[in-house]
Amino acid sequence: MRLIRTAATWLDDRLQLGAPIRDTMEHPIPRDTASWFYVFGSAAMTVFAFQLVTGILLALVYVPSGAEAWNSLQILNHQISLGWFIRALHGWGSNFMLAIVLIHMVQVFLFGAYKFPRELTWILGIFLLLMTLGMAFTGQVLRFDQDAYWGLGIGASICSRVPIVGPVLVKLMLGGPIIAGATLSRFFALHVFVIPGLLITFIGLHLLLVLKLGINEWPMPGRLVRRSDYRQKYHALTHTDGVPFVPYGVWKDAVFSGLILLTIAACALYFGPFGPSGQPDPRVIQTAPRPDYFFLWLYALLSLLPPQLETPILLIGPVIALIVLLALPFVSGEGEKSWRRRPIAVLTILLVAVSLGTFTNMAEHTPWSPVMDASTSASIPSKLLSGRTPLQIQGALVFQEKQCHNCHALGGIGGQRGPDLDAVAVRLTGDQLVRQVLQGGGNMPAYGKNLNPAETTALVAFLQTLHPAAAAQAKDASQAPVAQP
Amino acid sequence: MSDLSRRQMFLRISMLFNGLVGALLAIPVVRYLLSPVTGGRGAADNRWVSLGAVDRFPSGQTRLAAYRNPIANLSDGETAEIPCWVRNIDGNNFQVFAINCAHLGCPVRWFPQSRLFMCPCHGGAYYEDGSRASGPPERGLFQYPFKVLDGKLQIQAGELPTPGPSAANRELINIRRQSPCA
Numbered sequence: 274m275r276l277i278r279t280a281a282t283w284l285d286d287r288l289q290l291g292a293p294i295r296d297t298m299e300h301p302i303p304r305d306t307a308s309w310f311y312v313f314g315s316a317a318m319t320v321f322a323f324q325l326v327t328g329i330l331l332a333l334v335y336v337p338s339g340a341e342a343w344n345s346l347q348i349l350n351h352q353i354s355l356g357w358f359i360r361a362l363h364g365w366g367s368n369f370m371l372a373i374v375l376i377h378m379v380q381v382f383l384f385g386a387y388k389f390p391r392e393l394t395w396i397l398g399i400f401l402l403l404m405t406l407g408m409a410f411t412g413q414v415l416r417f418d419q420d421a422y423w424g425l426g427i428g429a430s431i432c433s434r435v436p437i438v439g440p441v442l443v444k445l446m447l448g449g450p451i452i453a454g455a456t457l458s459r460f461f462a463l464h465v466f467v468i469p470g471l472l473i474t475f476i477g478l479h480l481l482l483v484l485k486l487g488i489n490e491w492p493m494p495g496r497l498v499r500r501s502d503y504r505q506k507y508h509a510l511t512h513t514d515g516v517p518f519v520p521y522g523v524w525k526d527a528v529f530s531g532l533i534l535l536t537i538a539a540c541a542l543y544f545g546p547f548g549p550s551g552q553p554d555p556r557v558i559q560t561a562p563r564p565d566y567f568f569l570w571l572y573a574l575l576s577l578l579p580p581q582l583e584t585p586i587l588l589i590g591p592v593i594a595l596i597v598l599l600a601l602p603f604v605s606g607e608g609e610k611s612w613r614r615r616p617i618a619v620l621t622i623l624l625v626a627v628s629l630g631t632f633t634n635m636a637e638h639t640p641w642s643p644v645m646d647a648s649t650s651a652s653i654p655s656k657l658l659s660g661r662t663p664l665q666i667q668g669a670l671v672f673q674e675k676q677c678h679n680c681h682a683l684g685g686i687g688g689q690r691g692p693d694l695d696a697v698a699v700r701l702t703g704d705q706l707v708r709q710v711l712q713g714g715g716n717m718p719a720y721g722k723n724l725n726p727a728e729t730t731a732l733v734a735f736l737q738t739l740h741p742a743a744a745a746q747a748k749d750a751s752q753a754p755v756a757q758p
Numbered sequence: 759m760s761d762l763s764r765r766q767m768f769l770r771i772s773m774l775f776n777g778l779v780g781a782l783l784a785i786p787v788v789r790y791l792l793s794p795v796t797g798g799r800g801a802a803d804n805r806w807v808s809l810g811a812v813d814r815f816p817s818g819q820t821r822l823a824a825y826r827n828p829i830a831n832l833s834d835g836e837t838a839e840i841p842c843w844v845r846n847i848d849g850n851n852f853q854v855f856a857i858n859c860a861h862l863g864c865p866v867r868w869f870p871q872s873r874l875f876m877c878p879c880h881g882g883a884y885y886e887d888g889s890r891a892s893g894p895p896e897r898g899l900f901q902y903p904f905k906v907l908d909g910k911l912q913i914q915a916g917e918l919p920t921p922g923p924s925a926a927n928r929e930l931i932n933i934r935r936q937s938p939c940a
Binding site: 338339341427431432439451457554558560642676 | 795822824830833839857862867871874876878885892894895918921
């Protein structure tokens with residue numbers, strides 16, 4: 274025991290770190306910030322450290338080569354003992370890190386922490402969010418499976434739309450003319466060296482600012498921030514009624530971080546690692562590429578934006594969002610901090626959350642995409658077929674054979690790209706159905722070249738039977754018999 | 759001249775010197791970083807590659823073909839095996855479409871019954887001649903310039919087709935240069 278103490282004294286005599294560490298640990302914080310609402314920042318940092326460790330463990334086996342990466346993941350999953358678990362920890366850690374960073378951001382926004390004098394802390398936080406998203410995207414590429422391959426294609430297609438420098442950006446992103454080994458190598462360098470290095474630097478600065486400027490005090494409705502006297506008031510808050518960070522604040526941070534790590538481990542154990550899905554062989558085209566969870570909203574947005582607006586929104590939208598986020602602490606650097614008196618702030622969060630949630634939910638069902646195998650695997654409900662004439666039955670066959678079912682649902686089965694047709698005969702007359710089928714329109718391709726007259730007649734005969742028993746068929750008013758008095 | 763300003767002058771000289779060294783070293787670094795764009799040895803990315811014998815593509819049908827990308831490295835593995843759709847219009851005229859949707863590059867699939875290409879990602883659809891039928895794409899499928907040489911179908915390929923404006927323009931120029939009778 275005495276030996277340890279002697280060694281510690283010797284080390285501190287040389288390093289002289291003991292006093293600054295003690296000062297840091299015991300720095301005074303406002304009493305009410307030792308709260309469960311103030312644990313997300315430290316939890317994000319803990320998960321980041323956890324990602325560093327599991328990432329290094331994976332790098333011991335992972336081969337960053339286009340020809341071998343996928344195989345090395347198979348080895349991790351199936352041959353190395355508990356390799357699957359380390360992969361699962363890293364994958365779930367990534368999801369949790371992004372989620373916690375977002376929660377942290379919402380919390381500091383609603384608590385007005387970005388206001389004077391903590392503008393720079395907020396700005397560094399924005400960059401930390403971007404880097405975390407960058408880690409999530411590059412990490413998904415390192416999985417180098419089908420989803421990663423086609424996801425890179427989507428990234429390249431978006432880059433190519435930048436005016437003038439688009440094609441140059443595509444080649445810089447891909448490291449060559451196509452998605453290949455060089456692409457994986459550069460995403461490996463980004464994921465393993467560049468972005469983590471930046472993250473460590475920015476986390477250090479972010480943390481330094483929290484120490485220098487003090488943690489944001491618990492916002493009280495009516496206690497306004499003013500540049501002229503904020504620092505004095507904060508000083509009074511910490512030095513008259515403050516408590517030392519250790520042990521008052523730190524134990525909740527530690528408990529929450531521990532719980533998060535435990536939850537990550539539980540998820541990893543229960544759900545296992547993410548993928549990899551199929552091999553990155555572009556010849557295997559029977560695939561429906563999907564991004565990871567946190568990019569699903571973007572996937573939905575890309576399907577739903579009107580074509581003409583897509584490029585401008587894709588290119589200008591992120592710039593505007595970034596400017597708004599960066600300008601926020603300067604535009605509203607003073608005034609009310611409490612969310613109870615900032616209804617627009619609360620509504621903004623709700624609006625963003627509901628939008629992202631809706632898009633994410635839609636992306637899990639992809640109603641905009643044809644159901645590729647509906648024509649071979651989806652059935653037509655028997656009640657729509659019983660009691661029909663041979664011509665109408667023939668029409669149902671045409672419906673199935675020509676893959677109408679891929680985009681149109683019957684009885685809730687089939688694609689949702691186009692309207693479901695359970696009651697189409699109520700909406701359209703026979704002539705209108707013929708016109709719609711042959712000429713297309715709206716979002717529907719024209720089938721004129723692809724259906725012979727007999728097929729068209731049969732198909733329309735079938736479609737005209739599709740109306741609820743209680744609802745009458747649509748009639749052409751111009752051809753209706755004139756009612757006799 | 760006081761000793762202090764003399765020291766300051768030395769400081770400035772040393773900083774200027776290091777700035778120059780940095781700038782000098784930056785030149786090769788930037789050129790190295792730009793090599794995917796400048797092409798390393800100045801080679802054009804698009805070259806003629808064979809898709810196999812013409813009679814593999816029956817008249818009136820659209821078939822999947824694949825080629826090894828003309829520029830490929832050992833570390834590329836299967837990613838250098840690029841698929842494409844070959845449409846034999848009438849025995850003499852062909853269309854060779856890129857696999858990538860003109861919206862965001864996902865792999866389109868051919869449905870012979872409805873004579874449509876459909877994209878699994880965001881619901882783009884194209885007619886059999888590659889023109890846009892519906893969905894988010896703003897244009898038709900990308901096409902490779904092709905020629906028939908010694909009974910083999912050859913296409914000019916090598917670059918991932920992307921919907922950016924200049925890529926599309928370049929492709930149009932290529933197609934125009936290519937006489938349909940070639």
